[in-house]
Amino acid sequence: MTVVAGLDAGTQSVKLVIYDAQARSVIAGASAPLELASRDDGSREQHPAAWVNAMRACFGAIDAGVRRRIVAIGVSGQQHGFVPVDAAGDVLAPAKLWCDTSTSAECEQIMQAAGGAANCIAEAGNPILAGYTASKLPWTRRHRPDVYARLATILLPHDYLNFVLTGERYCEHGDASGTGWLDVRTRAWSAAMLAATDAERDLGACLPPLVEADASFPITAAMASALGLSPQVRISAGGGDNMMAAIGTGCVAEGRLTMSLGTSGTLFAYADRPIVDDAGAWAAFCSSSGGWLPLICTMNCTVVTEHVARMFGFSTRDGDARVEATPPGADGLTFLPFLNGERTPDLPLGKGVLAGLAAHNMHEAHLYRAAMEGATFSLRYGYDAFVGAGMGFERIALTGGGANSAAWRQMVADVFDLPVDVPAQVESAAFGAALQALWSLQRAQGDSNTLAEVAAAHVAVDPALASTPDPERVRRYAPAYRRFLRHLDAARPVYAAAAASSA
Template sequence: MHDGQALVAGLDLGTQSVKLVVYDPASREVLATQGRALDLIAGADGSREQHPADWLDAIRGCFAALDPALRGRIAALGVSGQQHGFVPLDAQGAVLAPAKLWCDTSTSAQCGPIMDAVGGAAACIAQAGNPILAGYTASKLPWTKAHRPEVYARLAAIALPHDYINLWLTGQRWMEHGDASGTGWLDVRTRTWSPALLRATAPDRDLAACLPPLVEPDALVPVLPAIAEELGLSPDVRVSAGGGDNMMAAIGTGCVAPGRLAMSLGTSGTLFAYSDVPVVSDTGAWAAFCDSTGGWLPLICTMNCTVATEQVARMFGFATREGDAHIDATPPGAGGLTLLPFLNGERTPDLPLGRGVLAGLTPQT
């Protein structure tokens, strides 16, 4: 370790960018931030995908832009990642296809059959705490079998986005309970994989063999020496369990005790609260997720938040930062014109095939 107070780094793999922050826990100061934009592969069928290799390139770029003296003082690194993504890996850990993301609605037709195989949505909730929604990881597996059979045949391991980054950093596979609860396969009450949901998703194979071990929130794994050298880090760096972006946001905002409620407005919009007992909706009105501290994180997510403002700006030919000026230049209420912004389909309410609607148009609008 280089001279100076030990620092920690946070790495966030978002939908639109990779972000890196270096923090001094002694002075409670953020010392540096870096970010790199990511492209989204969007299809007319609702598919939303990214190449995991692009994630790694963005991470390399973030670290390369840091002051080498700061890099050398980093003692620990934690990864936050977009939830629900499906990274298919072969037996050697190589990526077999682009990762299908949380906002991918092309798998909506695969949700019903999974739930039907366990007796319907209510039975699914009784088994694992959540229904199977289009965004969750589970439906991406039968979609892959139907549309990418060569990938399904070679599939040996499944990683969530943040798991894949951890694998690259450490050479080891694991998953923590918060992010795992967004797969649709975790029984959130017991924090164990649900045999019924695994069988329902892949009756022709042992799906449990494709999933990594589950670890506790305080797990620490050493970085691979070759990766430490590539990124300019000390070989003594430890990588934490990390977690899904919402679970990490809960920790960052102090939403780790009963009575706290946090809202996050990003590509998606989420509202979540901490509980020290499972909070399951019999109707699936909210996501009954685990958090990443040993508790639970009941959560509501809308798929169209800042992505809607960005897409509207693109459609009408202005930059997002110019939006406020356009709003200020028009009277309140927009003459009764209303936009239902389900441009990517929607998760709350559960309308994965939903579309945006512009209502209230008149000849004078």
């Protein structure tokens, strides 16, 4: 009775991890790819049916005997997605995702209706930034009026998978923070932000009830049969992928800092109280562990290095050699990597900028390094806001696909001048979801252990992948980062003006 599963529905794939808590071992895993539908207006969409099909494929790839041993499942999902369903639970349209910037104008409209960004922060703890769920509602009302008319419930991606598994519509505080509608201080839906989003409709009636982090629900008999699971399986509250990665990397206690190098880049810390910035320098989210999770998100991380590698016809698996062949600072080449617009810094209509091109650095290796440096510098920009607010950290837990790169691990250690650890379980969001499922099951059985205690017992690091700062490279990255900030200051007015003209 110790085998649990974690399912992570990301942007590029759905991943499944099966964990034996008694043996302290991942005993099986599977993944299934997803496709992203993109349009020139910034739309980024997926149909929720693809997530369900991928989930079925993942469980189908696991040995039947292992599946029958599973007692609890946690679901992690990409944050901010907008899944509109009708009264019968049928999906009405493709889900608009976290990386969708087609609703940038709606962000501004909501904030204006709320009295400005400062008032949004006062009401709920966060402004409405590009990609947040709230902006997708007025976009849907304008562009998909038939969907808006039939809309009964708004679900987030992981909420939708929970609904498929349990037949219940519910949401937890961590993922709910990313909608822009949750007051993170009171952990309740904000009536003021709902009214600012749509003054003509009671949006509160479209939102599922909020449940605590240790909540769990029974799987439906039909889904248990379809997936080859025991009908006794419990489904935990789950959460957003960043919240689940926090659990999976042990970032559930004060002083912990996790960085995720995925399609997007994130940097987050645990807090036992709301950590709100009056200027909105970071996302003031709740965690999916009963606390809070101040978070920096950049919308362009591994996606940038992947684009550069594809442009020159090589695999990112061979990218480290390009980085090692070039010096810190890429011989003066600077890349502002805002291919998908950007959230940190807040430039939803931002574009990529290459600066400092010269004959000596116009090579694929320099451009690949500059892309990796640009993604890392964007996260350093957010980290500086954390430090400026008085937060302090001793180490970084690094996760996500970028953590597989030895060159990127060393770059993070050098740019941040902090030691880097890599958790032994690389699928941190799926693993965190499994640990939350284990914790919720234990709580239901009367165990009083905290989630921090569960994480301390099960989260381990891989000492072979640790990186420590190299003093010489730390020194050489400092002027390169200052150059990045100067180019950012120069580009910011251009894309701020673009946003203003599109409003």
